[in-house]
Amino acid sequence: MFSASRFEGIVAFVETAEAGSFTAAAERLGLTRSAVGKSIARLEARLGTRLFHRTTRSLSLTDEGVRFRESCLLALAELDGAEANLAARSDEPAGLLRIEIPVLFGRQWILPLLLDLSARHPRLELDIGFSNRVADLTAEGIDLGVRIGALDDASGLIARRLGTQTTQLCAAPAYLARAGRPRTIDDLAQHACITERRRGLPSGWRLTDHAGKVRTIPVSSRLALDRSDAVADAVLAGHGIGCLPGWLVATALRAGTLETVLPEVSSDALPIHALWPAQRPLPLKLRVVVDALVEKFLPVAPWDVTG
Structure with missing residues (x-):
């Protein structure tokens, strides 16, 4: 039999392994540090092995912890894929999508499109950030980014060219x-x-x-x-x-x-790309936004005064 506490322990373990500390994991999960620590302690007791080396200054995975983390990531990816497959069968995109776009370009050319999608899809939740920095989409939990310039650090990401800035x-x-x-x-x-x-x-x-x-x-x-x-x-x-x-x-x-x-x-011509972390299948909520961007910007950019 499966229980909710077992999955809570696994999620707490994975987040702690990724974040490198109980405190950071607690912030990500919206829990207290104590709750995260106790959840992992129960998981270790149930497994009969220690998953972390703990000192007053550091936290690191044991050999067993490294292997268990890999297995957990695979299992969680399967669950995400199953959820995405179910969502893909629906005609209505739903759920939270975190997006980061350049400040001026994003506000002028992308925000109106996102507002229109929000109005047309009431179950779609958009969290939109404006920044000209090069964000680490995977590490920061950003589902979709738009970047102007060369893609020197896009490993693990899917890129879709939207146009060119001159x-x-x-x-x-x-x-x-x-x-x-x-x-x-x-x-x-x-x-x-x-x-x-x-x-x-x-x-x-x-x-x-x-x-x-x-x-x-x-x-x-x-x-x-x-x-x-x-x-x-x-x-x-x-x-x-x-x-x-x-x-x-x-x-x-x-x-x-x-x-x-x-x-x-x-x-100099600078490429403009939409970027998102590689995943299969592509969630419907993300595919709807990417398709809208492609439709708006290709084959001719809307700002092309010669078009």
């Missing part, structure tokens, strides 16, 4: 009427350029000219801001030329409140 030189019509329009990259030195500071330092503009030569332009200006949306605001207000992500200025370019500068000049 930067765009642009300015307000009022500024161009007042200062003239640059004809070459070198002309930028004679213009007011609005820079974005990163870690306290102004970022240069890495541009590829019409001949295919890559050049980093050391832009200096009397107006430097540490957020790209603030740079966009300053450019819209006519203070100078900015080098901004195409997705950030697409609406203004379409409306004519901004104009492209040096359209033959290109910039």
Whole structure:
């Protein structure tokens, strides 16, 4: 016969092995440290073996603990798979989905999609975080992330490309009427350029000219801001030329409140991916979001002003 306490002990054991301490495991499980410790002690007594080496300063698995952890992970994965299979038979996605997306891009292009999915699927629970850091999805329990840039640390993850970020030189019509329009990259030195500071330092503009030569332009200006949306605001207000992500200025370019500068000049292209921890089968709640992202961003990105 199976009992709930047996499974509680196994879950407490696995969480403690993953977290490396009773305290951290207790925080993950929403229990007290004492409750976790007692649950594991009962499990050890039932198994007739010690699973952890305990000292006042450290906690580590015994050889038996290492082998038992591997078996427990396999068993729990089977249970998760069985649950996912049942959920996949339903037409309605349900359950909690933790998502982390870039701050500005996420708010402008992904949040509206997620809000629409939330309205259409009342059993779907979304916990959405906004951050530009490179999160460890598996370690932090994040079900889905969206990342702009190279995937240098994506082992154990499934990646689905959603598009490309390129930067765009642009300015307000009022500024161009007042200062003239640059004809070459070198002309930028004679213009007011609005820079974005990163870690306290102004970022240069890495541009590829019409001949295919890559050049980093050391832009200096009397107006430097540490957020790209603030740079966009300053450019819209006519203070100078900015080098901004195409997705950030697409609406203004379409409306004519901004104009492209040096359209033959290109910039580094950064891939945009949706990422999630590898798992089979893919839970319906996750598949619904991934499918919606793919439908929105492919084959042509919605911010592509040439589309």
